[in-house]
Amino acid sequence: xxxxxxxxxxxxxxxxxxxxxxxxxxxxxxxxxxxxxxxxxxxxxxxxxxxxxxxxxxxxxxxxxxxxxxxxxxxxxxxxxxxxxxxxxxxxxxxxxxxxxxxxxxx
Numbered sequence: 001x002x003x004x005x006x007x008x009x010x011x012x013x014x015x016x017x018x019x020x021x022x023x024x025x026x027x028x029x030x031x032x033x034x035x036x037x038x039x040x041x042x043x044x045x046x047x048x049x050x051x052x053x054x055x056x057x058x059x060x061x062x063x064x065x066x067x068x069x070x071x072x073x074x075x076x077x078x079x080x081x082x083x084x085x086x087x088x089x090x091x092x093x094x095x096x097x098x099x100x101x102x103x104x105x106x107x
Contacts, residue, residue, distance in 0.1 A: 016056065
């Protein structure tokens, strides 16, 4: 059976690496036993754990300094702000270390 539009999707080689900078999260994903200490974990996390067990995802430890997702979740030093300007994610005047060129307050 052929599904229209599937020929434009990229082919993924399984398992897809899941870059994690949190060693506790990685050990919980890879553990066979369920600990009573993780009862508070959300149901969607258990779904990801199932994908790891099924072989769709492979948790890989990545240093937090090179984790690209951190630019959306943690405060950035000025050097990373400059990288975001270069790749076009933010405008140069949005730099928090300098006042806006028009003298207006920044958003």
